[in-house]
Amino acid sequence: MPPGNRPSERHRVRSVPPAEPAARASGERGEPALEARGVSVRFGGVAALTDVSLAAHPGQVTGLIGPNGAGKTTLFNVITGLQRPDHGRVTIAGRDVTGLGPHRRARLGLARTFQRLELFGTLSAAENVRVGLEARGSRRSTAGARSGLPSGAAALLERVGVPGAPDAPAASLPTGSARLVELARALAIDPGVLLLDEPCSGLDDHETAALGKLLGELASEGRAVLLVEHDMDLVLQICDLVYVLDFGEIIASGTPDQVRNDPAVQSAYLGRVERSDERAGPVSP
Ligand SMILES: Nc1ncnc2c1ncn2[C@@H]1O[C@H](COP(=O)(O)OP(=O)(O)OP(=O)(O)O)[C@@H](O)[C@H]1O
Numbered sequence: 001m002p003p004g005n006r007p008s009e010r011h012r013v014r015s016v017p018p019a020e021p022a023a024r025a026s027g028e029r030g031e032p033a034l035e036a037r038g039v040s041v042r043f044g045g046v047a048a049l050t051d052v053s054l055a056a057h058p059g060q061v062t063g064l065i066g067p068n069g070a071g072k073t074t075l076f077n078v079i080t081g082l083q084r085p086d087h088g089r090v091t092i093a094g095r096d097v098t099g100l101g102p103h104r105r106a107r108l109g110l111a112r113t114f115q116r117l118e119l120f121g122t123l124s125a126a127e128n129v130r131v132g133l134e135a136r137g138s139r140r141s142t143a144g145a146r147s148g149l150p151s152g153a154a155a156l157l158e159r160v161g162v163p164g165a166p167d168a169p170a171a172s173l174p175t176g177s178a179r180l181v182e183l184a185r186a187l188a189i190d191p192g193v194l195l196l197d198e199p200c201s202g203l204d205d206h207e208t209a210a211l212g213k214l215l216g217e218l219a220s221e222g223r224a225v226l227l228v229e230h231d232m233d234l235v236l237q238i239c240d241l242v243y244v245l246d247f248g249e250i251i252a253s254g255t256p257d258q259v260r261n262d263p264a265v266q267s268a269y270l271g272r273v274e275r276s277d278e279r280a281g282p283v284s285p
């Protein structure tokens, strides 16, 4: 059984406060802030991504879900320039960035957090955020007007929910706080496109609900938020559009309701673990 079919990772059921995707989703979507077209990546005999295309629009939270090993992080690496695709293109606000390195893309307003935390462990929370703030000055604007983000490290940390972060090294922070510090660092460049790779991993229910609310606000400010997350309750409640990856291919995309009821999605999550008590589906809150 592939690791992604471990039921324990696919059945977190918890109540999350209602989001307001309808308000964000209304009106014309216009040009995507981020687009991946026909992306393929092979690692030796493993087809990590096959002809994957997706778009993320300003003002929306776009979800990217799929079992473990589906290719979600690989796609983030392609989008951010850490992984060269065998085929396919990536555009940011209509500009083809396929040949650009990660720093050039960051200067165009692309920011991310990592599934495996990538904080500077010996620096404090505020110092980590200041690294991002230094990059803000050099970056060019991309996907439309945005507002709402403070320009100081302490205020950014407060915005993500870790006020008064200690001066202790980031390596000593609990995982949940460290993830939020990483988010604050990503926000420091005032990104037009924000990629989050399992940001709720290590967060408790209260922190997860608060983060869901924050992501909605960040989208409302005109950002395109692309969210990889195994917490289906959160994804289905805060996302405007959801893409589903399975074995490196997009098998479905649509609104949370469409995805929740898609037989291919249910099969991807359940088909290899046919147990009668799981038939209600992992994507049903
Ligand atoms: N650097 C690499 N070298 C070889 N294989 C890799 C590499 N990175 C990823 N893979 C393989 O590519 C596939 C996709 O991995 P990826 O990490 O993108 O999946 P994922 O959807 O992010 O999974 P998870 O939910 O567990 O984070 C897996 O089969 C993985 O083992």
Ligand SMILES: [Mg+2]
Binding pocket: 072, 073, 074, 115, 197
């Ligand atoms: Mg991953």
